Amino acid sequence: MGNRSIERVLDGSDLLTDASTASTNLSARKQFMQPSLDQAPTADIVFSTIDKLREFIDKCHPTVDAVVVANVTRSAFREISKLRDRTGHRWRLLYLNTCHLSIVTLPTYSHEQLHVYLNECLKDGLADMGQGKEEWTMTSSSRYPPDGNGSSGEGDSGGKPFHKRLGHDQWPTIVFEAGFTQSLMSLRTKIRFWFSRSNHQVKIVVIVKAYPGDSAQKKILVEQWLEQLISGSSARRGATTTRMLSAATTLQPVCIQTINVMWSLPGVPFEQATMSQKTDRDSYSVARGPLSLSFESLLLREPNASTEQDVIIPDRDLKNCAIRVWAA
Numbered sequence: 236m237g238n239r240s241i242e243r244v245l246d247g248s249d250l251l252t253d254a255s256t257a258s259t260n261l262s263a264r265k266q267f268m269q270p271s272l273d274q275a276p277t278a279d280i281v282f283s284t285i286d287k288l289r290e291f292i293d294k295c296h297p298t299v300d301a302v303v304v305a306n307v308t309r310s311a312f313r314e315i316s317k318l319r320d321r322t323g324h325r326w327r328l329l330y331l332n333t334c335h336l337s338i339v340t341l342p343t344y345s346h347e348q349l350h351v352y353l354n355e356c357l358k359d360g361l362a363d364m365g366q367g368k369e370e371w372t373m374t375s376s377s378r379y380p381p382d383g384n385g386s387s388g389e390g391d392s393g394g395k396p397f398h399k400r401l402g403h404d405q406w407p408t409i410v411f412e413a414g415f416t417q418s419l420m421s422l423r424t425k426i427r428f429w430f431s432r433s434n435h436q437v438k439i440v441v442i443v444k445a446y447p448g449d450s451a452q453k454k455i456l457v458e459q460w461l462e463q464l465i466s467g468s469s470a471r472r473g474a475t476t477t478r479m480l481s482a483a484t485t486l487q488p489v490c491i492q493t494i495n496v497m498w499s500l501p502g503v504p505f506e507q508a509t510m511s512q513k514t515d516r517d518s519y520s521v522a523r524g525p526l527s528l529s530f531e532s533l534l535l536r537e538p539n540a541s542t543e544q545d546v547i548i549p550d551r552d553l554k555n556c557a558i559r560v561w562a563a
Contacts, residue, residue, distance in 0.1 A: 247544075255333040274295040274420055275418045277420075277423035278304065281399075282304050282337075285311075290302040292339065298343060300341050300415045301414065302339045304336070307337040320496075325342050326342075328340070328388070331424075332386045333386070338424065340389075340417070345563065347413075349443045350412070350443055352391065352555060360547065361546060370398070373392065376506070386428065390412060395409075395410075399534070406436035409438065409528065416447065423442065435462060438461065438529075438532035439529065440460045441459050442456075443556075444562055453497065456493070457494040457559050458490050460490050460491070461529075463486070464485070465485055494521065494522065494524050496520070496553050497522070500517075514562045525548055525550055530545050
């Protein structure tokens with residue numbers, strides 16, 4: 236599995252793209268070095284047989300929430316899917332066809348707490364503006380594209396405007412991807428998949444990464460990614476997507492928001508804190524919040540200025556998310 240083939244998948248160059256479908260109405264762009272999305276995660280196991288993969292997963296520590304599998308052909312991925320369906324496991328599967336890589340998400344309790352609460356906050360925020368269950372529908376961990384041919388993925392949670400995206404094959408406008416032990420590189424691999432494989436129908440990807448090994452800060456990192464039209468001279472030199480689009484612009488994922496939620500009770504290490512302290516929002520701090528999600532990107536229309544606005548997930552709710560992850 237060569238690096239060149241991996242890079243083709245991660246920058247989306249195995250897929251046709253259309254710059255005209257991308258939203259250009261972005262209010263902000265991250266003013267620092269952008270994280271790279273061009274590296275594939277390190278494989279935990281090389282696929283040989285379905286029985287050996289199942290044995291490997293069964294032996295994983297209970298906190299492990301993802302396994303990266305290399306050398307996965309299309310037929311091997313079908314075997315993995317059939318095993319999941321036959322055994323009733325709730326695994327969520329991502330498959331990158333060109334580099335024969337699969338990420339198997341194991342939805343542990345801590346993993347689920349990282350994304351479910353934030354997705355509920357999004358739903359509540361839309362409902363408060365009159366965009367409730369009649370206008371907004373959850374996509375949960377649905378497979379996209381549903382036919383499963385080629386690269387395919389199942390997000391942790393997400394949603395889309397019901398009337399503008401009717402049908403099970405219509406992509407979500409937002410996807411949440413979470414990681415407890417899953418590496419940040421693995422999560423970022425999914426970002427390019429969602430944008431490129433959907434032909435830019437996915438507008439927002441939010442990744443939520445916990446750091447359970449950091450006993451001092453118990454940090455949770457939240458990154459919000461959008462796509463932006465960037466001039467060819469600013470794009471990564473040599474990127475295949477630059478050649479596929481016009482010479483003037485290319486679509487690139489851009490991280491527009493990075494939020495850190497951390498344990499910050501002075502003089503009290505997390506491991507020594509009482510349960511009352513662990514469940515107190517004042518024991519946590521938020522840097523660079525709140526999380527602000529574009530109404531236009533979510534609903535595919537401009538907001539009504541008098542009643543609608545971007546969905547704001549405040550620091551209070553970001554702290555509540557951390558409490559659910561760490562104090563459980």
